[in-house]
Amino acid sequence: MAVERQHVKEQDKIQRRSNFDPVESNLTEEQVKLEASRCLNCKNPRCVKGCPVNIQIPEFIQAIKEGNMEKAGEIIRQTSMLPSVCGRVCPQERQCEGNCVLGIKGSPVAIGALERYVGDNTKAEMPEIKPSGKKVAVVGSGCAGMTAACDLRKEGHEVEVFEALHELGGVLRYGIPPFRLPRTVLDREIKNLKAMGVKFHTNVIVGKSITLKQLKEDGFDAIFICSGAGLPKMLNVPGENLNGVFSANEFLTRVNLMHAGQPDSPTPLRVGKKAAIFGGGNVAMDAARTAVRVGFEEVYIIYRRTEKELPARLEEIRHAKEEGIVFKFLYAPKEIIGENGYVKAVELEVMELGEPDESGRRKPVATGKVETMELDTVIVALGTGPNPIIQKSAESEGLEIITDRRGYITVDGETRCTNIDCVYAGGDVAPVGESNAINAMGAGKKAAKAINDMLK
Ligand SMILES: Cc1cc2nc3c(=O)[nH]c(=O)nc-3n(C[C@H](O)[C@H](O)[C@H](O)COP(=O)(O)OP(=O)(O)OC[C@H]3O[C@@H](n4cnc5c(N)ncnc54)[C@H](O)[C@@H]3O)c2cc1C
Numbered sequence: 001m002a003v004e005r006q007h008v009k010e011q012d013k014i015q016r017r018s019n020f021d022p023v024e025s026n027l028t029e030e031q032v033k034l035e036a037s038r039c040l041n042c043k044n045p046r047c048v049k050g051c052p053v054n055i056q057i058p059e060f061i062q063a064i065k066e067g068n069m070e071k072a073g074e075i076i077r078q079t080s081m082l083p084s085v086c087g088r089v090c091p092q093e094r095q096c097e098g099n100c101v102l103g104i105k106g107s108p109v110a111i112g113a114l115e116r117y118v119g120d121n122t123k124a125e126m127p128e129i130k131p132s133g134k135k136v137a138v139v140g141s142g143c144a145g146m147t148a149a150c151d152l153r154k155e156g157h158e159v160e161v162f163e164a165l166h167e168l169g170g171v172l173r174y175g176i177p178p179f180r181l182p183r184t185v186l187d188r189e190i191k192n193l194k195a196m197g198v199k200f201h202t203n204v205i206v207g208k209s210i211t212l213k214q215l216k217e218d219g220f221d222a223i224f225i226c227s228g229a230g231l232p233k234m235l236n237v238p239g240e241n242l243n244g245v246f247s248a249n250e251f252l253t254r255v256n257l258m259h260a261g262q263p264d265s266p267t268p269l270r271v272g273k274k275a276a277i278f279g280g281g282n283v284a285m286d287a288a289r290t291a292v293r294v295g296f297e298e299v300y301i302i303y304r305r306t307e308k309e310l311p312a313r314l315e316e317i318r319h320a321k322e323e324g325i326v327f328k329f330l331y332a333p334k335e336i337i338g339e340n341g342y343v344k345a346v347e348l349e350v351m352e353l354g355e356p357d358e359s360g361r362r363k364p365v366a367t368g369k370v371e372t373m374e375l376d377t378v379i380v381a382l383g384t385g386p387n388p389i390i391q392k393s394a395e396s397e398g399l400e401i402i403t404d405r406r407g408y409i410t411v412d413g414e415t416r417c418t419n420i421d422c423v424y425a426g427g428d429v430a431p432v433g434e435s436n437a438i439n440a441m442g443a444g445k446k447a448a449k450a451i452n453d454m455l456k
Pocket residue numbers: 089090091139140141142143144145162163164165169170171172175176204205206207226227228229230252282283286313387389390426427428429435436437438440
């Protein structure tokens with residue numbers, strides 16, 4: 001009899017509205033064996049092609065079938081340093097699982113859940129490190145930075161990571177909430193890097209506390225810039241400066257990093273009754289689900305297209321709906337109305353879908369109809385761009401880093417080298433393809449390889 005796809009257990013949808021504990025637990029050992037047995041071990045594995053870094057999926061699943069979990073871990077870690085992270089946050093439905101042949105007529109193999117189980121239940125091997133005498137600076141401690149640091153250290157280079165914030169992990173720490181990515185997962189990976197000898201400096205803003213030129217003068221033979229894209233795009237409508245308007249990044253950082261949801265936090269959050277989140281991606285879902293957990297009574301996601309065009313992961317959308325978040329489609333903000341300096345309402349323009357735009361999605365067009373919605377909090381999740389601090393300071397030192405018109409650093413797609421000697425860039429600050437966790441890790445790997453080749 002055919003084995004059915006195994007599902008992880010999820011926390012009760014009412015209960016989880018008031019806690020930050022992981023929504024999903026892992027598959028059980030029994031379920032992992034059953035799920036692995038569903039893999040057909042295809043000769044031409046489409047799942048591998050669907051994975052942006054081409055993890056050898058059938059091979060790691062085969063190792064699970066053989067009961068060799070450590071080998072499964074080793075196979076995944078050859079390509080992805082953070083299986084516990086990717087197994088939780090990758091949009092598998094569009095990547096590996098979206099390409100699984102079993103999905104054509106039924107349910108694809110739960111590759112993400114298997115990867116997560118392997119990641120959580122195996123340890124990266126501690127490599128033997130032979131000092132190379134070279135030094136590399138990594139700017140930013142997110143997915144790209146951690147991956148590059150790991151690969152560079154394995155090659156024997158001294159690696160120092162400079163991080164602007166007081167905690168390490170980038171978006172995985174300050175953006176993605178712990179109910180999706182438990183912090184223990186991240187802490188374990190960072191501990192591992194420290195054990196390998198990677199040095200971390202927090203509260204150091206490259207471009208302000210120290211410049212690229214100074215890093216070079218300090219003897220760094222190569223620099224990898226992976227400072228992410230943390231600068232929020234705002235709505236550009238009247239009323240955006242009112243109290244009660246947040247960018248999603250600020251809102252999530254306050255809660256995730258500064259623990260603003262807790263009563264004794266030094267940076268408390270004014271929790272109102274009704275919040276609207278503008279946007280339809282993963283960030284919007286995370287902000288909305290976080291708003292529910294910190295105590296907003298009504299939370300809305302307002303999106304200018306329809307549900308079909310929502311860019312967020314399907315699982316996130318389902319979870320958001322289960323947690324009572326209300327979706328309002330085909331509305332765009334026109335004005336935020338205030339009273340005594342605080343948000344009181346938002347005027348929404350009713351939209352309809354027109355012709356497809358350059359992204360291939362049908363463009364929202366204003367109908368001219370306007371509705372008013374009373375609320376006290378507006379959270380803007382319309383995307384982010386790179387912060388120009390590093391480029392500006394480099395420019396003032398006579399180093400002009402070439403960027404595109406939106407400020408993303410221009411790099412060679414294979415090596416991630418910039419136009420400046422020994423300076424590389426990758427991840428969200430220099431995206432090649434979609435900006436997501438696995439692509440940032442892929443960039444970290446490519447840059448580390450190119451730096452290593454160059455240093456040798
Ligand atoms: C809320 C949210 C949810 C997301 N959900 C998903 C998801 O479900 N799945 C998925 O695949 N992707 C998701 N993403 C995207 C994904 O997390 C990112 O694409 C990825 O983490 C980028 O990694 P990175 O290393 O390039 O940058 P980051 O993780 O942003 O790390 C960059 C680091 O550099 C530091 N930095 C910045 N400037 C400086 C400076 N001048 N000096 C020193 N340090 C500096 C920053 O503080 C930060 O720690 C999400 C993003 C957000 C914001």
